Amino acid sequence: MNRIVIVGASAGGLSTAEALRRAGHEGAITLVGDEPHLPYDRPPLSKQLLSGQWEPDRLALRRPADIDALGLDLRLGASATGLDLTEKVVTLADGARLPYDGLVIATGVRPRRLPGRTGVAGLHVLRTLQDAMSLRAGLRPGRRLVIVGAGFVGAEVAATAHGLGAEVTVLEAGPVPLAEAVGEEAGRFVARLHDARGVRIRTATAVAQILAVRDRVSGVLLADGEVVPADDVLVAIGSTPNTEWLSGSGLTVADGLLCDEHCAAAPGVFAAGDVARWHNPLFGAAMRIEHRTHAAEQALAVARNLLDPDRQRPFAPVPYFWSDQYDTKIQAYGQLRDHDEALVLDADAARPRLLVAYRRAGRLTGVLAAGVPPKTLRAWRALIAAGAEWSAAVAEASQEYA
């Protein structure tokens, strides 16, 4: 295993490179990233960076000296355009050919956009540093921001923009924000956080079209004909895995790059982070997870399995995410989607505080908490990791929590 090529230079790609070096890999590592920046952290984009509390240099995942010490062949501003599994070569947009012995695919996701208008000033998505700086430039008192989509990105930006004095309206197609991701109870809790501050989340509201005057956003036309005026519009309706460059390679793409429980897509080819749809044996399900902690954890597993193919270990994590909105931190462990039951164990809109346990079949599969000391969630995480039976787990963890 001499030459390793890692495509994707964000948290997943960088962590893989570091883990390979820590494990003693001395061969060449090429790290390819399509953005011009050294690896940076994305969660602050919707929070500290957008609020102006942090400047871009604070987002660097590692100091330049630490990156140098990894001895990488670093290709920034370069995107991969093709993969030949037989020849074992990755092709870049500039025509460069990168032969590999081991390949790690960590190309992440990009924001979904609404069909129609592009290249209109004031129309934003949020994924990159550049996206965030462009959105930030328009947020100040008196400006109207309309956010299409009340997912976590939309909700966090709404909170930050409100803090900057902007007048914020969120348009959500579903009846309850975040219901698909975390269930209706937690979704309503998030809606109330915003409501309490006068940030309106308009649910069951379908968007027909983005309106513009002279190449500048002017508002959003709703399906019922109403126009919501805007100075800036953020489209935050989820993301699409960056897998187009793999088409024709022979790898299987199905909303992400399909991998086995070892995170392998083919012999010697692995995937990490947002782009990977791998089989998580802990839940017996294929998952694709767009959480920050997941990218780094999966990177460690990939590095281990890549270097030691005869003793590969399954990657069976308890997924984790957090979201900061206003002064409330939301944290969750496990698999929350596709649950059979979401049991509210504690809810106090005034404090605000929430604790929800998630059941699938007879098992505790997830927990979500807000306004709760983070340490108290550890007992829940342990139960989820152990595959605990539902009623016993809820009884035990509730006791611990109380």
Place this chain on the structure above:
Amino acid sequence: MKVNVDADACVAAGQCVLIAPEVFDQREEDGVVVLLDEAPGQEHHDAVRESAAVCPAAAIHLVES
């Protein structure tokens, strides 16, 4: 090995505590990292390196001796 933590950057995910509970803890009220041992023994080094690697806020800095 010398360990430094940036409490301002910490997002209270608690990954470090799961991996290296002898070296890291969390504040009761908000879950922000508490460094228990700024010069941990050899036996903890691998776990501390892994904690720094997976920290979602890059808030753990190591100076290897």
